[in-house]
Each structure stands twice: as structure tokens, then as C-alpha cells.
Amino acid sequence: MDTLSQLKNELQEEYQTTRKFFEIYPETKNDFAPHEKSMKMMPLATHIAEVFEWPNTMLKTSDLDFANNDYQPKKFTTKEDLLKALDENYKQGVEALENAKEEDLNQTWALKHNGHELAKWSKYGSIRHSLNQITHHRAQLGVYYRLNDIALPGSYGPSADDQSF
Numbered sequence: 001m002d003t004l005s006q007l008k009n010e011l012q013e014e015y016q017t018t019r020k021f022f023e024i025y026p027e028t029k030n031d032f033a034p035h036e037k038s039m040k041m042m043p044l045a046t047h048i049a050e051v052f053e054w055p056n057t058m059l060k061t062s063d064l065d066f067a068n069n070d071y072q073p074k075k076f077t078t079k080e081d082l083l084k085a086l087d088e089n090y091k092q093g094v095e096a097l098e099n100a101k102e103e104d105l106n107q108t109w110a111l112k113h114n115g116h117e118l119a120k121w122s123k124y125g126s127i128r129h130s131l132n133q134i135t136h137h138r139a140q141l142g143v144y145y146r147l148n149d150i151a152l153p154g155s156y157g158p159s160a161d162d163q164s165f
Helices: 003-023 041-051 054-060 079-099 102-106 123-147
Strands: 063-065 108-113 116-122
Touching: 003 041, 003 079, 003 102, 003 123, 041 079, 041 123, 054 079, 054 123, 102 123, 108 123, 116 123
Parallel strands: 063 108
Antiparallel strands: 108 116
């Protein structure tokens, strides 16, 4: 079984679906959040775009320590910036999968905070988890859209807003 090709294909499918969501992103709703504990819409969409790069980071490192890194979330204001970030991050994720070897997927990768291990997977498991994160957060974005009367594109088939079925 060629696991890397399967991961790459799944990342591509998620990219194509996410791009449809981002192409209708409502810039006038950047600060919308359905609840005070919810992320605002643009930071949520930005996070989704960033996850597409994660296979690259996961294949090149052994862990991510939240307390000991210089990561700063991007701050976008336009749909154009969001789409550009999605495209760039997707390209990095796909290239990492294309350049990896099957045995690379067996190595471990962990999330840490100040050296304390929060979660640990094989690199295969961590990449699968990132794909799940894309789906999860895009579903959140879909709820935000629905609450703002924005017609949803289909994800894994037609949506209730599609008139073609």
C-alpha cells in the first residue's frame, strides 16, 4: 500500500473543498463569532489554511512545543490573502508528502507545552490528525456561514443549498 499517495490524494481533496469555501468567504464578516468563546471567522479560516502546511512541519520535525517556538498566527483581512495562504500552504504540504519515504511515517511526532508531552502519534497518525482538523474546522466555518445566510458549497457531495440535485 502506498500510504503517502493516499495522504496526498486526501490532502488534495480537502484542499479542493476548502478552496470552494474560501472562494465565497465574506470579508465583511471577519470578526463574526457565534459565541464569546468561539474564534472569530477570519482567524478560524486562517487556521484552516495553515493546517494544510502541517504535513511539511510534521515530516521535518519530531515535535512542536507551544511554549518554545516563535510561531505567530498570520493576520489576514482579505479573501485574496486567505486564498493565497491556502494555496502556498497546500503546496508545501503536498511537496513534503511527495518527498517523503514510507518509513518516515513510522517515526513519532508530538505536541508539547514547555517540554510536557500533550499528545504523541506516529507521523502518519499526526498527518491523519491534521486532515481531521481541516474537516472539523471547515465544518465550524460552515456553521458560521449558515448563521450568516451564506449558501454552503458541497463538501462530500451536494449541500442543501445546491440546486443541482
